[in-house]
Every structure is written in structure tokens, then in C-alpha cells.
Amino acid sequence: MEIDLAIINSFKKFRINKVYAEYGFSGVGIMHICKKLNIPLIVNFHGYDAYAKSILEEFESKYKELFDYAEYIVVVSKDMKNKLISLGANAEKIVYTPCAPNNCFYNFNPLLAENSFIAVGRFVDKKAPYYTILAFNEVIKKCPDAKLYFCGDGYLYNMCVNMVRYLGIIDSVNFLGSLSTKELKDIYERVIGFVQHSITADDGDMEGTPVAILEASAAGLPVISTRHAGIQEVIQHEKTGLLVDEHDVQQMARYMIYLLENKDYAKKLGMAGRELVRSNYSMENHIEILNKLIYA
Secondary structure, three states: OHHHHHHHHHHHHOOOOOEEEEOHHHHHHHHHHHHHHOOOEEEEOOOHHHHOHHHHHHOHHHHHHHHHHOOEEEEOOHHHHHHHHHOOOOHHHEEEOOOOOOHHHHHOOOOOOOOEEEEEOOOOHHHOHHHHHHHHHHHHHHOOOOEEEEEOOOOOHHHHHHHHHHHOOOOOEEEEEOOOHHHHHHHHOOOOEEEOOOOOOOOOOOOOOOHHHHHHHHOOOOEEEEOOOOHHHHOOEOOOEEEEOOOOHHHHHHHHHHHHHOHHHHHHHHHHHHHHHHHHOOHHHHHHHHHHHHOO
């Protein structure tokens, strides 16, 4: 193919001697060229590429070939490591290194002064923003002055806006779209906590280790989320945050109410979460691990 020839010529021209591919399907796409040129390949899986049924069905045989050829297979959660092993990956090739929050989040000063929560992320099936809304709907029945801030967009956005209208809580839920880190800082320093009700989507899609949760913990916010994929590696229940089972809206609501009524406890969880992330999920460590693989 003409595009293959162009890539091969480019690799030769610039003396490319190793390829690092983001996402499993990208690794599959470039693997045949790496083989042709006898170039080592590192592939980094992130979430959808390791779990979605449609991807696993489409690339089943190619993934096995990729696992065999790849020099290293990078994963962002221990759950993902187990998943890839079940698909045929060699455990000895797998390197675990989650992404990390921007260091600027450690400079946030969480005051927990406002009876509100924030959710940040795409409006997609695996993040189930509608469950967060249903939980919050229970919260304001007991805490009518509570607020929920939603940051992000996606194909479930309009559905969630309509749900809020239907529930009659449009004055209590603020859809803010995409915000800059500076704009997020103002909200993060006011709210009582961060909420995200991640689930396994019907198509099998799952989280890796969500960066938004790492950022919230780095900012000193207590996190209420689900026992799902890499989240439960970051959020230690009742130590750095609170976890519920997937689809358990009522328990999420109870935990949100509890934080509103116990701000000292919320502060304690948030500070413990900040220290855990600072100690175990630094950007410097993440980059160092990748560099060692690339320059090995």
C-alpha cells in the first residue's frame, strides 16, 4: 500500500529504531511495518482497547499476534493486566504504570466551604453520569441547598440535561461544559467532594485508572466512586474516599449526604487521598518508567 511505503520510507529516513504505540488497535495497525523493518514495538493499553467487546472481537487474532511480537505491553491498572493475561498476553512483558495528575492540582487549597459536589468526565456509558444525577436527586431531598457541578461533554449530555429537567432539579445541577484547570481550581476549592459512578458498559467498555479521579485526590478532595477497574487501586475505601458497588445509587447518595454532614471526615479523606496519589502516582515516576522501556 502507498501509505505503508510512505511510513517505511519515513522510518528509514529518520532512523526509527523503536515504536511506542498508544492503544492496542494502534499497535495492531503499525505492527506489520515494525515486523518488516525488524523494529521493536511497545504498546500502551488504556481502557476501551482492552475491554470493549467489539474491539476484542475485531482484533482477537491480531491481539494475540501483537502480544507475541510486542517487546513490552503497558497497562494503566492491575485489573487491565489480568484482563490482557486472560486474552493471551505474557505476564512477563506487561508493565504497570498508571497515568498521573498534573502537579498543579497539589497546589489547590480545598476549603470544603460549599455544600456541593463536582463530577468531571465525558458523558459516556462507562462513566454513567445519569447514576450520579439519580444519587444527587436523593441527596437534595435531605439537603435541599446542595449543588452538583458537571464538567465535560459527550453523547449522553443532552439525555442528562433532560433527566435533570424531568426531576425538577435544574436549579441545583450546573452543566459547565469543558473547563480549564484554572476554572476547575475555583470549583475544586469550594466543593465538598468529587463523584463518579463508573460502571462496566453493556459493550464491555471499562475505565483504566481515571485521570480525573487522580486529579481530584491530588487536589485534596474526597472521592466517592465505584468498585470498578483501576479506581479501587487509587481510592481506598474509608481511607482516601468512599466506594460503592456499580449501580448502587442509594449507597452513593448516602455517602454524599454523610460527607455533607461530616466535613471534618471529608477533609481527612481528601488529605489522605492527596498523600497516597503524591506517593504512588507521580508524573515523574510514570515518565521514568516509560523512558526506561523506550531506551532499553
